[in-house]
Amino acid sequence: xxxxxxxxxxxxxxxxxxxxxxAVAQAYAAPEHETLHFHSPEELCGYAVGLEAExxxxxxxxxxxPDIGGxxxxxxSALDPAKCDGLTYRYVCEGWGVIRVYLxxxxxxxQS
Numbered sequence: 001x002x003x004x005x006x007x008x009x010x011x012x013x014x015x016x017x018x019x020x021x022x023a024v025a026q027a028y029a030a031p032e033h034e035t036l037h038f039h040s041p042e043e044l045c046g047y048a049v050g051l052e053a054e055x056x057x058x059x060x061x062x063x064x065x066p067d068i069g070g071x072x073x074x075x076x077s078a079l080d081p082a083k084c085d086g087l088t089y090r091y092v093c094e095g096w097g098v099i100r101v102y103l104x105x106x107x108x109x110x111q112s
Contacts, residue, residue, distance in 0.1 A: 024061060030090070065099075075091065
């Protein structure tokens, strides 16, 4: 798997938002936090840069375009507190016609 550079991230973000009406959000919100939604390429790139600075090695997104039909919404999913350090829920973006995107960042833990 090839890691995406900062320039590659910017180009991907531009492509994601090239079509009007794109709904873009975290595929999986941080436990016990609301789902983050992105409204521009710059906002998405800023999020990726922040994750990378924290040592993350990937960005997981969920996208939906109006002409696909269907729906797009975060769903609250229960976590087992005994197995998740006391955490009880997280949001997962689901719906019909949702496109999942996995971007491996150019640096961050988990790379060889």
